[in-house]
Amino acid sequence: MAASAIVPPSPELLESEWKTPDRGKVGITFLILTETSLFTMFVATYLIYIGKSLTGPYPKDVLEIPILATICLLSSSGTIVFAEHALEREELGRFKVWWLATLLLGLIFLAYTGIEWRHLIYVDHLTISTNLFGTTFYSLVGLHASHVIVGAVFLTLVLVVTLRGFPIATQKRRVMFLSWYWHFVDAVWVVVFTVVYIIGR
Amino acid sequence: MASIDYPLERPEAAPREFSFSESLYKWVATVDHKRLGLMYMVSALVFLVIAGIMASVMRLQLAVPNNHLVGPATFNRLFTMHGTTMVFLVGMPIVAGMANYLVPLMIGARDMAFPRLNAFGFWIFLFGGVLLYYSYLGGSGLSGAGSAPDVGWFAYAPLTEKAFSHGASTDFWALGVLVSGFGSIASAINVIATCVSLRCPGMTLARMPVFVWVMLVDAWLVLVVLPPLSAAQIMLLLDRFLGAHFFDTQFGGSAVLWQHMFWIFGHPEVYILIFPAFGTLSEVIPIFARKPIFGRPAMVGAVVAIGFISLGVWAHHMFAIGMTSWSNTFFAAASMLVGVPTGIKIFNWTATMYGGKIRFAVSMMFCCGFLLQFLVAGLTGIMLAIAPFDWQLHDSYFVVAHFHFTLIGGLVFGVFAGIYYWFPKVTGKMLSETLGKWHFWLFCIGFNLTFIPLHFAGMLGMPRRIYTYAAGRGWESWNTIATIGVFFQIAGIACFAWNVIQSVRSGKAAGDDPWDAWTLEWATTSPPPEYNFEKLPVVRSSRPLWDLKHPQDPDWKYD
Amino acid sequence: MLALAALAWLQSPTPALTEHRIANIFKPLASPAESEYQIALFSFVITGAIFVAVAGLIIYTMVRFRRRRDDDTRQEPPQVYGSNQIEAAWTVIPILIVFVLIGVTARVVASVENASPPASTVKLTLIGHQWWWEVQYPDFGVVTANEIHVPVSRDGAHTATYLQLESVDVIHSFWVPQLSGKTDLIPNRDNFLWIDPREPGVYLGNCAEYCGTQHANMLLRVIAEERSDFERWAAEQRRPAEQDGQIGEARATFESLSCVNCHTVKGTAAAGKFGPDLTHLMSRQTLGAGVLANTGANLRAWVNDPQQSKPGCFMPSMKLTDRELDQVVAYLQTLK
Amino acid sequence: MAADTHHGEAGERTERTHVILPAPTSWPMVFAFGVTLLFAGMVTQWVVGVVGLIITARAAVGWWRNVIPVEEHEEVPIDPALRPAPIMVEARSVVRLAAGEAGHRVRIPEEIHPYSAGFWGGLAGGAAMAALACLYGLVAQHSIWYPINLLAGTVIPDLGNATVEQLRAFNGLAFFAALVGHVVISVLVGIVYAVMLPMFPKYAPFWAGILVPLIWTGLVATVLNLINPVMVGRINWPWFVVCQLAFGLVGGYVIARSTKIQTMQSWGLAERAFIEAPGLKPPREEDRE
Structure with a gap:
């Protein structure tokens, strides 16, 4: 006997074409989920060890609130959105400007972190092995900074290939994923900032 | 859609010859989910054999009191590497391998969502494993001599701190496991994106096979709980390389913090490992009982519930650290609650069999073995969840027996059920049922002979991780029996290996659908072509092949 | 082998006490172990009943619904999808059981953990070392190792012994199954535990948390004796070592060797803190945290090369000459 | 269903000769190797780490080229000799449960x-x-x-x-x-x-x-x-x-x-979706059998 299934079409296939979520969106969402889990552990450790250092220097003695850096990083979330909008409308010039602005803001943030660490190490003599504060501070802020660096590397790559004439408008989807990641890094900074510079002090 | 008549005969395929380097390149450069899945499974089985040999040596050492077969340093390395290998290099690749091979086939997709990431995941898992094993050459452990890690698979701080663990073996442990963890993350993201995005038309979430659902939850759990382990390992490495003080009690650090982070990972990890077996049973039992899975929504719901509850039970591994009575009660309560969804699963599998016509193929026999042994594991798990009872049982051989019932009686039996079930699909050859029955009975008897007595040794006060013990403490006979059981298990595994070799060489051809099954992977050839399906199928129920086989009585009318 | 071991035990200093070598958790001889035993029984009853019911159901199903030879192969069995009612039943009933179990667990946890000490309490501090136990009785001024002497608890005179658990290096765990479940000894964290042995005797236990190379040989004995015996023992232990003129030379040899860097003998130049206090070494039943019975021959073998009987332990082979060895052993044997 | 889609029943065939699949590439493997060496460098020799870094960077470039601007694909020919056998309609009947009208899939009780x-x-x-x-x-x-x-x-x-x-x-x-x-x-x-x-x-x-x-x-x-x-x-x-x-x-x-x-479980899909009312439905074919 031959296969002769006479099957009426499914109701949901009648309604419209079969659609599933974009795999890239799903992938980046769950990458962010797993990163969140990683950061949660470091943040929790930081919170647990607040005030447990046996010797100084203590946070209140040496930490200064990085207002400028915070403003830079948070506003870079806005500039990357503008860049995306520009790309959406295929306005390459504006895209480049906003993208460059995002990258610069990110770099300013990193530079500030570098200066802060330098000061902490050479002036305040706080290293990762000084006390629990040093241990948790450098690891948490460093973990976040390493994410900013990864983001900045990708931002730079996009900028370089765009400037060299690569048709970036063909990559809207990937640019969007990069911007999601960048937003995530910013959001993490809000938490790190609150924990380290407000609660921790 | 009109009815189509197919010719029944197929022309013989002309086999194409590949040179060695060609086929090597095909394997190394592949991004095909089936090849990667197969590579995962093969490397898992290789590591299983290695870890099994380690376990056998340990059992020989403990067979009689005051034995001098291996010294303490060697023994400690053996159990550390055995545990680490079994969890990270056997269990995790089995999860990834089964998901890789089967999920795209079951949901009617051509590949995983991110094929290159998938290849990366496999290779970094494998290289991580190699890095861990390289420690046998490059590391040096607690007592200094060059060799593998000897801090236990859960590597409790502060034993792992530089002050107590000189040399590099602990670094190898942390780095090897960390690196192979990247692979698990990559594979988990892949599985989720595949399940969510690549389902074939009509494959709604409600119709997705239970196996795929289980793998979806499994991948989600990996993403949530693996980072805590990575975080702990990064902290440990910072302590060891840069002199940080996360787990350094001299500087006010906490020895308990590691345990918290480790078990936030470690307990859900147990469910991560057992889930592939859950999924396998949910596919195999219906086919051999000839009934749909009983209470599909409840089965899926139970897995999701286990996934969530498992996130809140970790401290039941820490009842002995002196927590407050409130914490102890909370974690005891949460742990017992896991028993409820687990019970639902066992009942529903039984109910699937109830009223069916059960055909005891080897695969089904392993499922039945699973049901009974996993029941024991679950009930001893309830005992361990009762905090006051756990104060006695914790870190005793009772615990060893309990989790081996879970992971061998459960996971390994489930995986064998899966191998006997899907082997024809993967290779196109049937496994011998006779050899398979030998395998099952020898392995089942050996397993029970080994691990039932260990419960008693534990209740007589035998702690874990001791390389030797004095005579006269009531542990000798139990240990001797346990060691005898190992030989049965080895014989069983030998039957299995022989069976596989025989089948691949000269097994009976399997055909596309040897079990008369109902899920999509059986709609294509065995082994499936690179593209899985010529046309992406359309499904209307959770049993698409049932619908085709029973057009007058299809599932979609009721789904 | 067994007979030899038994012989060795017979020669130990306190042969009068029963030795509970088989640490069966189902023969509890103190209150915490008793509570744990009770709830263990309860859990056995419940899980046993569940096992019989469920395993019975599974086996019945397997047997009853197996495919028979004479089955009509042209028929598929009824395709039943499920039943919310039956499923609800086997969801709610386990929840009920778990609910009861949680209640009972909560009570026992609280009764063991939050018990308040009776008036006549002995307090001691137990400190874990890799791989031996340091025992301090601050109220008695006594420091000893690997053997905990406690007064036995009688109905008339209920005495509990409170242990403060500490560690100087890694995590260890106190486990004397017949007296109490485990509590860990964790560096930088104080834990507490109490026991009230009901029968005089020697109770064997182990370190139950993996603590490094010689975890297996970190054995512990709790010696429960009558109050009067305990007091006498404590008084003995408080004294510094004997100053006997006859052994002056042996003592000088001992003090000239590097033994004194790690061990203390009260009243002598030996004041090391790294190893066990040896002031009353000969009053103890075992050597090397339970590896060897404390006999003359074993003592000599131990001092000569501890790595032989406890490989990896921190006491090095001293490479003593025969003469030095004789004198050190002779001296140690005077430390009663 | 729209006629132009290439979806079909399970195991169905197409007229096309090729299926487009991602092209094989060894860069992920090389990348993984480089990353592992990078980490191994931390515990062995720094040279190992540097070599790892170089390999990682090279592999990253290779991988990047592989997916940008579009992911590399290859056309895998459909081998007509390797087609699955058609899925046959089974001759086997299905035992009905007595309870309930339409009922062999009924869940007890009604x-x-x-x-x-x-x-x-x-x-x-x-x-x-x-x-x-x-x-x-x-x-x-x-x-x-x-x-x-x-x-x-x-x-x-x-x-x-x-x-x-x-x-x-x-x-x-x-x-x-x-x-x-x-x-x-x-x-x-x-x-x-x-x-x-x-x-x-x-x-x-x-x-x-x-x-x-x-x-x-x-x-x-x-x-x-x-x-x-x-x-x-x-x-x-x-x-x-x-x-x-x-x-x-x-x-x-x-x-x-x-x-x-x-309980609604004895109803068919149409009834549960309230397309058909359970009381008003015409008797099914199989009920008349």
């Missing part, structure tokens, strides 16, 4: 008491039981708190040493514990009753109202000293049995009185 009836029945039974127990307390011990404190002894260890006076006195924590425990258990048992009443053999009220409470009492009696050491010496068994029976009878009555509702 009609149940609603879960809400179980909830309220449990509460009512629990209230009756509590009232009787308090009455016993009042009559025998001159205090309604006495039985409440006894019940709370399951969770609260201090009550184990309490005197009769203390047991007669009001104890806030004990009251709270007993109340929560009693309500939760009553409701859960009520739901079990609601679910299982239709499954009991004949004379369900007898089973639910009398026999089950008696079995329950027997169960409690065997493990009472483990569950509740406070109650062991003080329990009055006749009263205890009366209280259990009160629960069974009152709860069972409330549940049995509730209107049974039909």
